[in-house]
Amino acid sequence: MAPDVDRAFTPTPPAGGARIVKGPRGLDVPDHPIIPFIEGDGTGPDIWRATVRVLDAAVAKAYGGARQIAWMEILAGEKAFNATGNWLPDASVDACREYLVSIKGPLTTPVGGGIRSLNVALRQLLDLFVCLRPVRWFEGVPSPVKQPGDVDMVIFRENTEDIYAGIEFEPGSADAQKVLDFLAREFPKGFNKIRFGTPARNAEWLTQLEAIGAPHRQLPVQVGIGIKPVSYLGTERLVHSAIGYAIANRRKSVTLVHKGNIMKFTEGAFRDFGYQVARDFFGAVELDGGPWHVIPEGRPGAGLVIKDAIADAFLQQILLRPRDYDVCATLNLNGDYLSDALAAQVGGIGIAPGANINYITGHAVFEATHGTAPKYAGLDKVNPGSLILSGEMLLRYLGWTEAADAVLAAMDQAIAGRHVTYDFARLMDGATEVSCSGFADKLIEAM
């Protein structure tokens, strides 16, 4: 059915609910805060249905009815498109803006063509510059590593810049050609060194390929181009948040993860900017001649080490020596890769929560690390743990610590009782496999 593009969508604020506002000393949270939610695509509705029951039960247990979340559905993704002809209606973005704190299921992004990521769009439109992804192990969760308990890290992923800014030019397009011509004209030294994307280079490669058996062809130049912006201020707000978090939570170190040996003025700049933030805002000084820094005695966070690691080496170090790493600050793409890799070490992305936060305005959208897992859509099968734990982060963000603790305690109990979804059950001896909704039931029973 063709979407009715004229059908507007206006979310309905639930009766009795009130807005969360950002006051001078943090969030001002009413007892019945209105929290917008997006169900999500694929397995999104399955995990959302499970999550909302667990969160409501935790709040009820913690506050005996004195507090309750007033959930308000907003549309995005396929559900929005089918209802309105728009993948991300303005009304949904406006609601996230107005009500400050929201939660979402995963949304589909096609590979290659089609719409750009709605997830990334939401982060950019709301300027949610930190993607916060804590990675810790729950006792009893199956893991491919020997000591998963050694992994206790918090990823601060820059969420608005880098290659995710979406400045890209399609291979073979007139725009891509314009960029190639501009580079050849304005930067002949660097560009001509490798001569990619020129008709002469194209012809040379075609001849070489013919020599190794490829058919004789005449192909036009086809080079896709992506631009990777990394700004000082983008890095400052991310690294400042990471160091601030590390100090507030008494963590041992902040590692700036980058690929600055190759991408000197983007990834390398991120590292240099990061150390500059440590010095300028936290008084950090070089440790043993640098480049590592430490916050000296007499300052808040004294003893906190700010160090850096090159991303490829870091990915093997977290497997071999996870205890050496604690809070990690990194750029957008590295953060995406790291999140899933680290999640695997503590049981997989079925249990990997996250939040997108602007610590300055207070805006936050909580969401799982994983995607829509489409092959399991509607089967009531996947692990809702990742979205439930994102909800736990949301409750803690509201200052509803007792409810957040109730979620964690229930999670511990359900896993200790070996009632787990398929992803854990297939790796756990003596486990009883439960459905997505069945796992939520176990958590609620444990409360």
Ligand SMILES: NC(=O)C1=CN([C@@H]2O[C@H](COP(=O)(O)OP(=O)(O)OC[C@H]3O[C@@H](n4cnc5c(N)ncnc54)[C@H](OP(=O)(O)O)[C@@H]3O)[C@@H](O)[C@H]2O)C=CC1
């Ligand atoms: N923030 C967001 O909304 C995100 C959206 N996406 C989007 O999601 C879509 C699908 O992406 P894809 O690359 O398949 O990655 P997914 O994260 O959706 O799924 C990959 C695999 O991870 C496992 N998995 C995912 N979710 C769960 C869960 N809740 N419980 C247990 N296991 C789980 C499954 O493994 P197994 O097969 O072993 O069972 C699944 O096949 C894409 O369109 C992508 O763009 C991706 C990431 C984030």
Ligand SMILES: O=C(O)CCC(=O)C(=O)O
């Ligand atoms: O937006 C998407 O489809 C993917 C995003 C993603 O993988 C992530 O944020 O971890």
Ligand SMILES: [Mg+2]
């Ligand atoms: Mg990802």
